[in-house]
Amino acid sequence: MTTTTTMTGVKDGTGAPVFHLTEEHDHDGGSTVIGFWMFLMSDVLLFAGLFAIYAWLGGHYAGGPSPSDLFRLPLVAANTAIMLLSSFTCGLGMLETGKGQAGAALKWFGVTALLGICFLYNQVTEYEHLQQAGATYQTSAFLSSFITLIITHSIHVIVGVVWVGVLALQVFQHGLIEANRRRVLCFSMFWNFLDITWVCVFVFVYLMGVLK
Amino acid sequence: MSADAHSHADAHVDSQSYGTLRGYQTGLGLAAILSAVALGLVAVGGIGGIQVTALVLLAIAIARIVVHLVYFLRVNSSAEGGWTVITTVFTVMVVVLSMIGSIWIMVHQEINMMPMPGTESFRGQ
Numbered sequence: 001m002t003t004t005t006t007m008t009g010v011k012d013g014t015g016a017p018v019f020h021l022t023e024e025h026d027h028d029g030g031s032t033v034i035g036f037w038m039f040l041m042s043d044v045l046l047f048a049g050l051f052a053i054y055a056w057l058g059g060h061y062a063g064g065p066s067p068s069d070l071f072r073l074p075l076v077a078a079n080t081a082i083m084l085l086s087s088f089t090c091g092l093g094m095l096e097t098g099k100g101q102a103g104a105a106l107k108w109f110g111v112t113a114l115l116g117i118c119f120l121y122n123q124v125t126e127y128e129h130l131q132q133a134g135a136t137y138q139t140s141a142f143l144s145s146f147i148t149l150i151i152t153h154s155i156h157v158i159v160g161v162v163w164v165g166v167l168a169l170q171v172f173q174h175g176l177i178e179a180n181r182r183r184v185l186c187f188s189m190f191w192n193f194l195d196i197t198w199v200c201v202f203v204f205v206y207l208m209g210v211l212k
Numbered sequence: 213m214s215a216d217a218h219s220h221a222d223a224h225v226d227s228q229s230y231g232t233l234r235g236y237q238t239g240l241g242l243a244a245i246l247s248a249v250a251l252g253l254v255a256v257g258g259i260g261g262i263q264v265t266a267l268v269l270l271a272i273a274i275a276r277i278v279v280h281l282v283y284f285l286r287v288n289s290s291a292e293g294g295w296t297v298i299t300t301v302f303t304v305m306v307v308v309l310s311m312i313g314s315i316w317i318m319v320h321q322e323i324n325m326m327p328m329p330g331t332e333s334f335r336g337q
Contacts, residue, residue, distance in 0.1 A: 033229075033292060034292045034295050034296065034299075037292070037295075037296050037299060038299055041299050041300065041302075041303040044303050044307060045303065045306060045307065045310070048306075048307040048310060048311055049310070049314075051311065052310065052311045052314040052315055053314075055311070055315050056314070056315055056318040056319065056322075073251070073254070073255070077247075077251050080247050080251075081244075081247075084240065084243050084244060084247065085240075087239075087240075087243075087280070087284050088236055088239070088240045090284075091231055091235075091236035091239075091284060092233075092236065094230045094231055095230055095231065095232075095233060095236070097230060098229075098230030098231075185229055189285060192280060192284045192285050193285075195280060195284075196277055196280050196281075199247075199273060199276050199277060199280070200273060200277075202247070202250075203250055203269050203270075203272065203273040203276075204273065207250055207251070207253075207254045207269055208266055208269060210254055211254055211258055211262055211265055211266065211269075
């Protein structure tokens with residue numbers, strides 16, 4: 001704990017200078033949010049690596065199917081809408097958390113998790129479609145890099161959905177205490193980060209893939 | 213004492229961190245419009261050649277990310293004493309350098325590779 005003392009220069013009559021403590025508390029947990037933000041930034045670097053690999057290998061079909069043969073834009077557009085809507089419901093949950101309404105907050109985070117499950121269902125459908133079209137992980141460098149990218153994103157969504165469950169358990173047991181508010185804040189950062197990553201997948205992989 | 217409790221709560225999660233309904237609505241609206249424009253652009257087959265369309269898509273993606281950072285994640289110079297902005301700028305810098313660098317190196321490596329038999333289509337073998 002660091003305490004800072006400053007001299008005010010005010011004399012209290014006896015001639016002795018008066019000191020004030022300007023910082024009195026250890027803020028335990030106060031650095032969690034910024035620490036979690038830094039973790040997210042490192043996750044951005046992970047995805048940047050996967051995107052760079054895709055940018056290079058995305059054109060190597062090895063005689064296999066190309067993006068325009070495989071990608072179904074309506075499904076992808078639906079997933080983009082689902083992700084965006086879930087970011088919004090996550091925000092509504094944050095507003096209720098700010099007001100101290102634990103029940104309403106959990107309701108909105110529940111909706112967020114449900115939208116996440118819808119997203120994952122669509123991703124599974126998409127993956128089955130790829131399998132049926134004979135587009136597997138081993139088919140070409142394009143598919144290896146593409147499937148690695150979308151599966152890494154889906155794993156993040158699964159973690160987010162599990163997180164809502166754990167968060168709900170914590171809030172049920174202890175209410176919206178300080179520690180739980182901090183967890184809610186971290187969750188909302190994580191979920192919004194998933195949406196940002198999906199936007200990149202949507203534009204750089206799907207839309208630009210169909211354009212070629 | 214009450215002042216102490218207040219400052220303690222402030223240090224953790226201040227009321228600003230929860231955002232406002234208006235902010236979230238604005239974010240939702242802007243993001244929806246940007247996504248729809250990007251989708252529509254590809255659905256009509258692009259404008260003025262692939263390169264121009266790709267650049268427009270890139271611009272839309274960047275705008276969409278900025279909308280998300282500002283309205284949903286509320287990254288601004290006052291949040292966390294400016295640390296979120298500093299780490300974000302640093303990450304963007306590292307991402308841009310590593311992506312451009314990697315792609316540049318790999319593409320050039322590929323151009324300079326000796327053509328090898330069978331690499332055109334290993335499926336046919």
